[in-house]
Amino acid sequence: MQYPSITEKACGRLAEELLADAEPVIVDRERRLVGGDDRELDLRPVAQLAQELKSELSDWDRALPKDSFEGHVAGRVHRVLCDIDVQILDDKGFWRYLGLRYFWWLATWREDAFAGGDPGKYLKYVNGHNSTECVLVRVYLRGQIALEASGSDSNYDLASAVPEATDFWRSHITRVNNWKYPALVRAFVEMQRDNRLLTVPLRKFARSLNRRRSSFWLREHTSLEAGEIVEGLREDSDEE
Numbered sequence: 155m156q157y158p159s160i161t162e163k164a165c166g167r168l169a170e171e172l173l174a175d176a177e178p179v180i181v182d183r184e185r186r187l188v189g190g191d192d193r194e195l196d197l198r199p200v201a202q203l204a205q206e207l208k209s210e211l212s213d214w215d216r217a218l219p220k221d222s223f224e225g226h227v228a229g230r231v232h233r234v235l236c237d238i239d240v241q242i243l244d245d246k247g248f249w250r251y252l253g254l255r256y257f258w259w260l261a262t263w264r265e266d267a268f269a270g271g272d273p274g275k276y277l278k279y280v281n282g283h284n285s286t287e288c289v290l291v292r293v294y295l296r297g298q299i300a301l302e303a304s305g306s307d308s309n310y311d312l313a314s315a316v317p318e319a320t321d322f323w324r325s326h327i328t329r330v331n332n333w334k335y336p337a338l339v340r341a342f343v344e345m346q347r348d349n350r351l352l353t354v355p356l357r358k359f360a361r362s363l364n365r366r367r368s369s370f371w372l373r374e375h376t377s378l379e380a381g382e383i384v385e386g387l388r389e390d391s392d393e394e
Contacts, residue, residue, distance in 0.1 A: 155239060157195040158185040159247030160254060165281050166273055168254050173262075173271060181255040188245070195242065197256075203234050204256035211263065220264055221319045224293050229310025231290070232297025249282030253290045261289040286328045296323055299333045303340040312340060315347040322346060326360045338363075341384040349388070362387050 160168070164184040171180055187194065207227050214223055235243070242248050253261055258280070262268045267276040278287040285291045300313035316322055327333050332342065342363070351359055363384070 155191065155193050155195055155242070156187045156189040157242050157245075157248055158182075158197075158251045158255075159188050159245055160184055160250040161186070161247060162250070162281055162283070165250045165254065166277060169273065169277060169280060172254065172258055173268065178255050178258050181251065185251055185255075186247070188247070189242070195238070197252075199234050200252065200256055203230060207231075208259050211259070219318055219320055221321070221323070222314065222317050224264070224289075224296060224323075225314035225316070225319065228293050228297035228300065228313040230297075231293050232301065232310070235294055236298065246282035249288060249291050250280065253280040253282065253288065257290045260293075264289050286324055292324060292328060295328060295333065299327060299336075299339055300343075303336040303343070305336070305340075312343045315343050316350070318350070319346070320353070322356070326356070330360070330364055332363075337381075338384070341381040344381075345384050345388060359387060 160181065161184075168181055168184055172178065189195075207230070210227075211223060261279045265276065265279045267279065270276070278284055279289050282288050282291060285295060296313050297310055300310045301307070303312055304310070326342070327339060332338055346356070
């Protein structure tokens, strides 16, 4: 299966052109087809989804935190991409192509760094290198994590369960590897949904949770056990 990929160097050139009001179709000029046989990966479902989500963003309540839109679309982004071969999904160049060609509008809306025009500050949001920073990759992973944590094959509700998540998912789920523990993710998200901690106490709670995680193999815990751990830590933090 052949699929489109963009080099890191080309990503920088294309991003500069796109910021100068070029159309995303210019990305095809720099794409490389990589992979095995002559069949090319069908990206029409991705293109269609991108257009649908872009239309939804135009009607989105701008009073809501931007992160809430990531949660809103995470399930559908994951669903349309999850059946693609894992070797393709492991290629950062593939994510660069998708981010520049179909989801440039999302990255530039989501991150203020693009307005400054400094590639050193904005490229990380489209180059696919860092999964917690690249906007499209982190949206996809948020959907995957929410699905896994739900214990179902179709329920993405956890991805948008905390409307005012700000950097909750990026800082406290993906960056610190809590995503590896589905039961823990579910308990953590549900706690924040039902009894939201603000930024400073949330950071304190997260540090306590990460210390506890280093002492226990939480992937083996049931949802009930993970919930009890989170509840106990929350009670401890409330008493401080």
